[in-house]
Amino acid sequence: MKTLLRRILIAGAAVFVALQIAPVFPRTNPAAAATSGIHNQVEVPAEMDAILRRACWNCHSNDTKWPWYGYVAPASWLIARDVDKAREIMNFSVWTEQAGKKLQMAVGMLAASCADVNIGRMPKPEYVFLHSEAMLTEADKQGFCEWTKREGKRLLVLKRKQAAASAP
Numbered sequence: 001m002k003t004l005l006r007r008i009l010i011a012g013a014a015v016f017v018a019l020q021i022a023p024v025f026p027r028t029n030p031a032a033a034a035t036s037g038i039h040n041q042v043e044v045p046a047e048m049d050a051i052l053r054r055a056c057w058n059c060h061s062n063d064t065k066w067p068w069y070g071y072v073a074p075a076s077w078l079i080a081r082d083v084d085k086a087r088e089i090m091n092f093s094v095w096t097e098q099a100g101k102k103l104q105m106a107v108g109m110l111a112a113s114c115a116d117v118n119i120g121r122m123p124k125p126e127y128v129f130l131h132s133e134a135m136l137t138e139a140d141k142q143g144f145c146e147w148t149k150r151e152g153k154r155l156l157v158l159k160r161k162q163a164a165a166s167a168p
């Protein structure tokens with residue numbers, strides 16, 4: 001019985017070591033032009049900037065602070081995959097080239113952010129579990145949604161003005 005347990009432990013350790021050399025999504029923080037950040041299009045007041053940075057930034061930007069367990073498989077796979085998917089959908093570092101490439105896209109992404117924050121889908125609950133600083137209070141959520149709505153309206157008005165200006 002004892003030898004069986006020992007064999008299982010040794011096999012487990014071997015698998016763990018083998019996992020570490022498997023290829024993963026790259027854990028990189030690609031450089032982004034300062035002119036591409038969300039702040040170039042969306043007016044982000046200091047309190048909202050603080051919320052974005054503490055609750056969203058690690059996944060939805062190129063300035064990810066990779067935790068030490070982000071380097072240990074299999075946790076590293078899940079984290080790298082999450083960051084990869086999150087950046088692909090909405091990346092604050094390259095906002096004007098991506099989620100905010102068109103004004104109406106930016107408006108949609110702001111509205112989706114409000115909805116996701118409201119129902120607690122974002123920041124991801126498993127992330128909040130490990131990063132208590134990302135927890136949003138009811139007041140934070142309310143302030144966040146008021147801001148996304150205000151900015152959404154402002155961007156829509158801007159879009160109409162641009163359309164009117166380019167009309168023949």
Ligand code: HEC
Nearest residue numbers: 055056059082085086089109112113116117122123124127
């Ligand atoms: C732990 C990483 C992580 C954090 C932190 C995080 N997100 Fe996400 N987010 C994701 C991933 C992964 C996706 C894409 C897949 C999915 O929807 O689960 C996503 C998708 C989204 C989408 C896409 C639209 C949708 O509804 O599917 C929005 C909007 C969004 N996140 C907003 C936010 C906001 C706002 C914050 C901060 C308040 C935030 N996220 C924090 C990982 C994260």
